[in-house]
Each structure stands twice: as structure tokens, then as C-alpha cells.
Amino acid sequence: MPRREAGEKVTGRARYTGDVRMPRAAYVAVVPATVAHGRVRAVRPQRALALPGVTAVIYFANCPRLRRTGDGELSLFQSPGIAYRGQFVAAVVAESPLLAREAALRVGVEYAARPHEVHLATEGPSLHPPPEHGPWFPTDCVHGDPEAALPCSDVRVDAVYRTPPYHHHVLEPHASLAYWNDGFLTVHDTTQGPSGTRDVLARLFGIRPDRVRVVAHHIGAGFGSKAAPRAQVVLAALAARVVRRPVVTALSREQLSAVVGYRTPTIQRIRLGAGTDGRLVAVSHAAFEQTSMIRDFSECSAAPTRTMYAAPHRMTSHRRARLHVPSPTWLRAPGECPGMFALESAMDELAEACALDPVELRLRNDTPVDPHSGRPFSSRNLAACLRLGAERFGWAERDRLRARRSDRRQLVGLGVAASTFPQYRFPSRATVHADPHGRYVVRIAAADVGTGARTVLAQIAADTLRVPPDRVTAELGDSAYPSASWAGRSSGTTSWGTAVVRACEALRTEIGRRGGDVPPGGVEVSWDTSDELAPPRAFSQHAFGAQFAEVTVDRATREVRVPRLLGVFAVGRVINPATVRSQLIGGMVMGVSMALCEEGVMDPAHGHFLTRDLAAYRVATYADVPHVEAVCVDEEDFHTSPMGAKGVGEIGIVGTAAAIANAVHHATGHRFRELPLSPRRLV
Numbered sequence: 001m002p003r004r005e006a007g008e009k010v011t012g013r014a015r016y017t018g019d020v021r022m023p024r025a026a027y028v029a030v031v032p033a034t035v036a037h038g039r040v041r042a043v044r045p046q047r048a049l050a051l052p053g054v055t056a057v058i059y060f061a062n063c064p065r066l067r068r069t070g071d072g073e074l075s076l077f078q079s080p081g082i083a084y085r086g087q088f089v090a091a092v093v094a095e096s097p098l099l100a101r102e103a104a105l106r107v108g109v110e111y112a113a114r115p116h117e118v119h120l121a122t123e124g125p126s127l128h129p130p131p132e133h134g135p136w137f138p139t140d141c142v143h144g145d146p147e148a149a150l151p152c153s154d155v156r157v158d159a160v161y162r163t164p165p166y167h168h169h170v171l172e173p174h175a176s177l178a179y180w181n182d183g184f185l186t187v188h189d190t191t192q193g194p195s196g197t198r199d200v201l202a203r204l205f206g207i208r209p210d211r212v213r214v215v216a217h218h219i220g221a222g223f224g225s226k227a228a229p230r231a232q233v234v235l236a237a238l239a240a241r242v243v244r245r246p247v248v249t250a251l252s253r254e255q256l257s258a259v260v261g262y263r264t265p266t267i268q269r270i271r272l273g274a275g276t277d278g279r280l281v282a283v284s285h286a287a288f289e290q291t292s293m294i295r296d297f298s299e300c301s302a303a304p305t306r307t308m309y310a311a312p313h314r315m316t317s318h319r320r321a322r323l324h325v326p327s328p329t330w331l332r333a334p335g336e337c338p339g340m341f342a343l344e345s346a347m348d349e350l351a352e353a354c355a356l357d358p359v360e361l362r363l364r365n366d367t368p369v370d371p372h373s374g375r376p377f378s379s380r381n382l383a384a385c386l387r388l389g390a391e392r393f394g395w396a397e398r399d400r401l402r403a404r405r406s407d408r409r410q411l412v413g414l415g416v417a418a419s420t421f422p423q424y425r426f427p428s429r430a431t432v433h434a435d436p437h438g439r440y441v442v443r444i445a446a447a448d449v450g451t452g453a454r455t456v457l458a459q460i461a462a463d464t465l466r467v468p469p470d471r472v473t474a475e476l477g478d479s480a481y482p483s484a485s486w487a488g489r490s491s492g493t494t495s496w497g498t499a500v501v502r503a504c505e506a507l508r509t510e511i512g513r514r515g516g517d518v519p520p521g522g523v524e525v526s527w528d529t530s531d532e533l534a535p536p537r538a539f540s541q542h543a544f545g546a547q548f549a550e551v552t553v554d555r556a557t558r559e560v561r562v563p564r565l566l567g568v569f570a571v572g573r574v575i576n577p578a579t580v581r582s583q584l585i586g587g588m589v590m591g592v593s594m595a596l597c598e599e600g601v602m603d604p605a606h607g608h609f610l611t612r613d614l615a616a617y618r619v620a621t622y623a624d625v626p627h628v629e630a631v632c633v634d635e636e637d638f639h640t641s642p643m644g645a646k647g648v649g650e651i652g653i654v655g656t657a658a659a660i661a662n663a664v665h666h667a668t669g670h671r672f673r674e675l676p677l678s679p680r681r682l683v
């Protein structure tokens, strides 16, 4: 089924947050800090306020107080402290966006600057284990005695891998429109979770959640940057309260790198010990990451190593530096993506050390039981993905292909990597309404971040109701609808879909109870999955996959290109082949971009990202990915959801960079352990 809003989107009729207009709206421009650490000594708003049409300048001394939420990024103008360069120190409200911008340049700010530290290292005073109760995952896990087992292993790999910061650079920059009416706050916001944003705004402003409404009909991608509420929505609500008018806050692309998060750079040391047959005896994965001074963020980069391969001796750890940097956040497959780049690169090194085929090495270390939890996997079809991928990609011809296609100009190589992503499901509520004409409307406060959620939820409802899909409409993107979990951790379809299935089942029962009659006013049923989704789980639930890449490396320019990329995935039942394929190849394209192009560059002298726009921050384009294909193996998993489906949003990116780096090794004979594989690095 094609995406229902496709026509609206391609004809420009779809209204995104920045398209929403309100009479009497005022516009905000922000004043970013120009030092990376210190304090605001004084703000001088007079020259800005002197411009006709400037309504207010908001900063520490005159800002209304906000309650705390645990996310320091949202405590706007609550303290004069500066945690990173680019942090908002003042905001100007004016009659037009351009006027606000001009006025923002006229705001004088006097700083008391202090020395800053923005460099991530694996030792030093800034390095702490994440707080005991901070992250949602355990920081350290040890099974057996890896320190003793590693040195006595027959075959050993010990290597350090590095990934740079990555920016989301979503097509639609973050924007909000807010207005207050009789103590009731309405916001239009670029958010991956209207219900969550509502709750956080209610806490910040000390009002009941039912006094806040968050609307987000269309989202131009989030990739995690819109998963938590961002400063601009708080700013819009704050400014609207101060000037008693609707207020629009639209960030410029240049501002995004400072205030909407990015993927932390990582330094990861992997040590593998194996027998000469390639079977792992010991695995150790130590990850080093960063966070800011005002937001606790931990990336679970070593977590996939806990569940991926069996070994009697295993150790994983996360250490984190608190630096004077912008706050990192989730970016598509946070943790799994950089972590599997390191692990799957190391597995390729192990295959070489054991003189084993990389596909065969992974098959030998496959496991039906999750080594971390000891629970069986509800389904784990990694082996099927590896085998089907190898067959379709011509893997058996790997060395012959390299020899045949390489010439004086181009080296050719093939690489593989495995992928995994945990299956999450979060409690949600859904309502379904039947009218006497056989039409059904599903309502749920889910967000469609560009994935096709409206279409897929209507399909799920129609399937449960046993009616044709064109009789069902799904209405999303509004916190006025029943509360839903966010569009994150690849959990949207399974979380919301479970609530929709249960609501539709209850509706069928209700209509059956009435002898099949729907009264003129219709019948409506609501369902909450909180009880059903309460832990514990009997099974470990993950999606699996494998990416196969062919690369060419230009001997003269050292440019790497990817003429062919194949992903094979085991993601449960495929509800909508078109939207599933879009997610999978979208993730893989992002993986090509990560492997070859993207690199956030921090300026140590000034403590800010130099890569603030799409000229400085290179993103893969269509020409960079001439042939990307994704296929799914047959799988249905009714432990993960009543639809038999798993999440597909993130697994596409997970192994892609490692597959490309492994292919570059196959082509060149050299191992490059730091991304991106740009000509500068391929020396």
C-alpha cells in the first residue's frame, strides 16, 4: 500500500511545523554564547530594543523561572553559566524573523570566560564512569575471566577504532510555534513524540499535562534529534508567555550542531581471543565517549557486543568524559551503530588472523541463546541473512572478483558485516471508532517522522478488523489523541501497532456483543498496553541482518566508492514492503555516508563544531549510492508483537560502515580503523 500522505508531500501541501501560520505571531532569534566555558557577566539589550518592532529580549536576569526536568538543555536562561559554545544566552522577540535576527546581532553580551576542554581521550581527569543510575543500561559487565583468557588464546586481535562526531542534519530544521490561552499551552513542534514533549513542557512550566497540547502532523526526519524536546520548543513557550502572543522559533541549520545533539565521538578498544578454528574464547569491548556539562548522555556502544556472539569470557565497559561541548544525543542506532562498526571490524581482523572466510567465522560464533541474559532469542535468523546475502552477492567469487575487476586505476574489494538491533516495545494507548457506514478511525498520539506510520497503522487496524484498508483512517501527530510512546529505538510500529491491534480486537468484541449493530453515534473503544508490556520477558528480542559491500579504491586519488551494497535482514513479518524497504535502504545509505563522508569537526581553540552546514559537513547523495538493495528473509515473531513484526528503523545503518571498511581492507590489504574513510585517511 502506498504511503497515504505521499501526494500531500510531493505536491507541497503537507504542512510542517514551520509552515503553520498564526495571526499576530512574533518571531524569535537567539543569541548564542561565543565562549565555550564561563559565565555571562552582563547582557545589554538596549541597542536591540531600540529597533522598531522588537518586542522583548529575554535572558538570565529577566527570564521567568522554569522547573527542572533533569535535562539542563531545557533550563533556558535559568543561570548565567555557560557549558558550551553556542548555548543560548539570550533571545530576541520581534515582528519578523529577519528583524529578530538583526536585533540579536545587536545584543551585547559580556562574558567571564574560563579555560575549556573539548578533546575526548581515553584517560585524564574528565573521564568518569557514567553515573550508577544515569544510563538505562549497565555500564560494565564481566562474565568469566577475560583478562586471564585473552593472553592464552591461540589467535588474538587487539585494536582501537575511532568514530568522529556525527550530526543529524535532518532536512527539516527544528522549529516550534507556541501560544497560551487562559493558562492552556498549545505548541506545534518538530517532535518524534507528542506525548513525551507534552509531559516535559508541563513539568517545566508547572502545569498539568492536560493543560498542554503538542501537535506534529508531519516531521521532516528526526533520527533522534527530535526524540526529546529541544530548547526551541521551550523558548517558543517561554517567549509566548512573556510577550502574550503566539511565538515562532525556527532554528537555522547553522544553529543545529550546537543545540539539537549529535552522535558522540567514540574511541573503542576491542580485544578478541579465539581458537584456531575461529571460535571465540574471550571478548573485551571498552568504549570511551563524551557528554556535556549540562546533560547526562551515555551511548551504549559496547552493548551489542553483549548479545552478538557467544564466548565463555566476556567484558564490556563504558567510560565517559564530561567536556565543554554541546550535548550529544541519540542518532539512528545510538550505541549499536558505532559499537558494531568496532566489533564487526574486529571480527574481520579475526577472520584474517584465523585464515577463515568472514561469513564462516560469524556462522561459527552464532548462538541461539543471548550470552548476556542467558535467555533464548525469540528469533535469531542471522545465519539465514549471512547465507542468503552471500549467495545473492556472489560472495564465493570474492577473491576472483577482486582480481578480475581491479586494474591499474581501481582496486576492488568485497566486505561483510553482521547487524543487530534490540526489539523494544513501549506502552501506548489507542482509540478506534466505528461508524454505522463501516468506516473506522484509529487515533493515537504517535508521530510519523517520515516512516509511513499512518499507512502502516491503518493496515494493522484493517487486518485486525478484517475490513479493506480503505475503510480505515489513522489519525496521529497530536497529543490530544491517546498517549503514545515516541518514534524512537525502532519501536514505533510495534508499540503503537500492539495498542491498535488490542483496541481493534476489543472493538470487534464490542460490536459482536451488540449483535453486529453499530448505532448512529458509532462505537468507540480505547486500549492501553501498559499491563501487557510490563516486564519480565522470557525471550531476548533482537532483529538481525548482514550487509555486503563492494568498494572501489582509486589508487591515485584514494577515493572510496561503493558501487554495490546489499542488506539482508530478519526483522519479523514485513507489514508494508515499500515502507520497510525505505527504512532499510535509508539506514544503509546513512551508513555509506558515515563510512565515507560524514565527520563532525570540533575546533579545539574555540570549542565549537566547524561543520555547521551541508557544505562543510558532507552527506552522501544519490550519486554516492548507485546500487543499494535490501531484502528480508522469511520470519514471523509473535513474541515481539501481535503483528509478528520487529522494528526496522535503525538496523539498516548498523553494520554498513564495517562492511565498507572491511571491503576497503579486502581491496587494499590495509586496515583503516578510523572513520570516515576519506582520501585524507587512506594514506
Ligand code: MOS
Residues within 6 Å of the ligand: 192, 222, 223, 224, 225, 227, 330, 331, 332, 333, 334, 487, 488, 489, 490
Ligand atoms: Mo532514534 S536515534 O532512537 O530516535
